[in-house]
Amino acid sequence: MRSGHSLPDQPALDRLIACPACDAVYRAEEPEPGGRAVCARCHHVLIRPRGGAILQLVALSVAVLVLLWGALFLPFLEIEARGFRHETSIFGTAVSFTGPELAWLSVAVVALIIGIPMARMLLLVYALSPLLAGRAPLPSAGLAFRWADELRPWSMAEIFILGVGVALVKIVDLATVHIGAAFWMFALLVLITLIQDTYMCRWTVWRALDAGREGARRDGAPGASGAGGTRQDGAPAPSGRAPDATAAARAGAPTVGGPRSGPAPAGAP
Numbered sequence: 001m002r003s004g005h006s007l008p009d010q011p012a013l014d015r016l017i018a019c020p021a022c023d024a025v026y027r028a029e030e031p032e033p034g035g036r037a038v039c040a041r042c043h044h045v046l047i048r049p050r051g052g053a054i055l056q057l058v059a060l061s062v063a064v065l066v067l068l069w070g071a072l073f074l075p076f077l078e079i080e081a082r083g084f085r086h087e088t089s090i091f092g093t094a095v096s097f098t099g100p101e102l103a104w105l106s107v108a109v110v111a112l113i114i115g116i117p118m119a120r121m122l123l124l125v126y127a128l129s130p131l132l133a134g135r136a137p138l139p140s141a142g143l144a145f146r147w148a149d150e151l152r153p154w155s156m157a158e159i160f161i162l163g164v165g166v167a168l169v170k171i172v173d174l175a176t177v178h179i180g181a182a183f184w185m186f187a188l189l190v191l192i193t194l195i196q197d198t199y200m201c202r203w204t205v206w207r208a209l210d211a212g213r214e215g216a217r218r219d220g221a222p223g224a225s226g227a228g229g230t231r232q233d234g235a236p237a238p239s240g241r242a243p244d245a246t247a248a249a250r251a252g253a254p255t256v257g258g259p260r261s262g263p264a265p266a267g268a269p
Contacts, residue, residue, distance in 0.1 A: 067189035075180030123148035
């Protein structure tokens with residue numbers, strides 16, 4: 001075998017997409033509007049393009065940041081029992097653990113229910129907001145979006161609100177509970193975050209970032225570095241993990257997506 005020889009049918013690495021659930025690798029083709037592409041092995045949805053996706057992601061991220069900042073210091077819950085009344089906020093609850101042996105718990109609570117959700121939204125705004133103005137992505141925008149996606153399992157805001165709901169069911173017979181504005185704001189931001197994560201098409205975002213860099217490179221804009229199938233952050237595939245991308249390219253990866261409506265089964269020729 002001659003070294004350096006490329007197979008005629010070898011797809012470029014930037015046209016490969018890896019299933020985040022089972023690591024199957026496909027050649028990506030954008031479905032028609034309203035369609036989607038699913039993995040033939042595990043049926044995970046790989047591509048679901050929507051019009052105005054970047055604007056929606058930025059708008060939802062800003063909404064979450066506003067709600068989270070307001071919910072931090074407004075009254076969250078007020079409990080009244082036997083003439084005693086206690087009111088607390090989310091931030092006050094998170095830092096209420098005192099003593100050297102509980103300091104780590106305060107740090108963990110603040111990080112998981114406040115710090116990480118806020119960091120994710122800030123990273124998304126940083127990565128995507130320049131695209132709305134038709135500008136090139138900011139430096140390390142791809143890395144910022146990648147980190148926003150990697151931090152998703154560590155965002156525990158929804159776990160916190162579920163825990164509060166369970167606690168309220170148990171104490172409602174023992175004391176009078178008044179739900180503050182911060183409770184409803186936090187519940188709303190959890191709902192918005194779930195909707196955002198559920199309907200986000202990561203392949204669409206990666207394509208938008210790549211297109212923004214390519215446009216800036218053609219116009220001679222600074223900071224639009226990168227070539228071939230490697231992004232500015234070094235990510236090799238539009239959807240995340242692609243450990244077998246090179247092998248799949250050499251073997252001739254099946255195609256996912258394409259110009260058809262409705263679910264597009266992966267592996268179709």
